[in-house]
Amino acid sequence: MKPLVRNALILAVAAAAGFAGYLAQRNSSPPRPAAAQVARDAGAPILALNLPDSDGQPQTLSQWQGKVLVVNFWATWCPPCLREIPEFAAVSRRFADAPVQFVGIGIDQPDNVHRFAEENKVPYPLLIAPLQTLAVTSALGNTSQALPFTAIFDRRGELDFVKLGTLNEAELEGKIRALLASR
Template identity: 75%
Template sequence: MRPWIRNTLIVAVAALAASAGYLAQRNASSSTSGQPYAARNAGAPILALTLPDSNGGLQALEQWRGKVLVVNFWATWCPPCLREIPDFARVSERFSGAAVQFVGISIDKPDNVRKFADELKVPYPLLIAPLQTLELTTPLGNTAQALPFTAIFDRRGGLQLIKLGTLNEVELEGKIRALLAEP
């Protein structure tokens, strides 16, 4: 494939994903805190993931059970994702001594993720996933499989918040504090 065709396709896919994320974000902020147990267990396929980090080492999300787990699906080519990651990094650092773990799951190439993590000094693990991994978010309301998409789990592994689109620092910190306060 010619380089200009490949580059045009990449830009087109990125623009479509960003547009889908923006449009979905306008109507898709939801919380599962008032839902029955089945809904709170809907994130089990995400917790079952084992993915490579940007250095190739395998990381199982299950290793962080017992902590509030913030799982953010993102990509370096997704402008809304890039806007929210500095907020996630700040909140992650504020909770560094607490039972909280942030994990970024990037739909991207390892080299892009490594470069991004080094430039922004992202303080939490960034894992690499194929595009098909976004299918796990469809039952959670991400029918467009758009980015960014965040799922927050309580210390027992129950899905407590899902958010399609950007999640701001205040909302993120508030939800984490509420979950840490639970017995």
Template identity: 55%
Template structure:
């Protein structure tokens, strides 16, 4: 495959992922099931990741075990992601002194993510993930691998929430508070 075809394919995949995320974020239907269906080993595979941060230092997802971990798969080119990140930043500040860790897994370049972090004052770690990491999303029910996609893991290491599409600050904070209250 020549370089032009590769770029065209990447652009097509990016457009489809952004469109899937946008369409999903427009849904107002409440989920009918109380707990997500997660494939065996999906949470452990996510927590086993070691990914570079914006300084090039490898960060182990496992370092945040024992906290509520909010993992957000996103990209700078994804319109619903850009809409959602300010709410995530605000929610992370709300819980800055609680056993809660937000982590952004960006499907993008370091340079673009650094600029985004500066523009939106994102206070939590943003890690650089390859498109292969998006494959983990299928184990959480996101077979289409749409963005944005959020996984919330409780303090005992169990996935308790998954959401394809945007999460508003109040909804996100409510979900986190419920887990913190339940595990105290």
């Protein structure tokens, strides 16, 4: 088999497998817990994370306590994640002067995350984590440890909302505005 044909076949099989995995996750994932069903302190393991950013500098998520904190687990190899991030970036820019902090946790290789951050001008920190880090999301309803997964914390550091799967711009902005209005 010619190398070009072989490479095209490998790419087609990989794309089909990725799409099938996405559909399986979307159609068979366990029901997501509603915000009211999630214990407000259940997000403590996420806030306790200490991970390197895309420049290799260690960052603790607890440093952003006092702000509405949007934590998005994603990867450069995850098509739904890549569709979601531009909307997260747009919302992040709209709240740049508010007590709101977005953080992306890339389940990926540092070079991939760094390159993605530069090419897409993501306006918030992107941290790098090994696949095992997704275990902190299991207690929040992400038993399949799938991506994307988003957790939103209020200004007191209490978990307010979780979502497995993509979160659209309007829903994300609505959640943030509600948290900013409450105290």
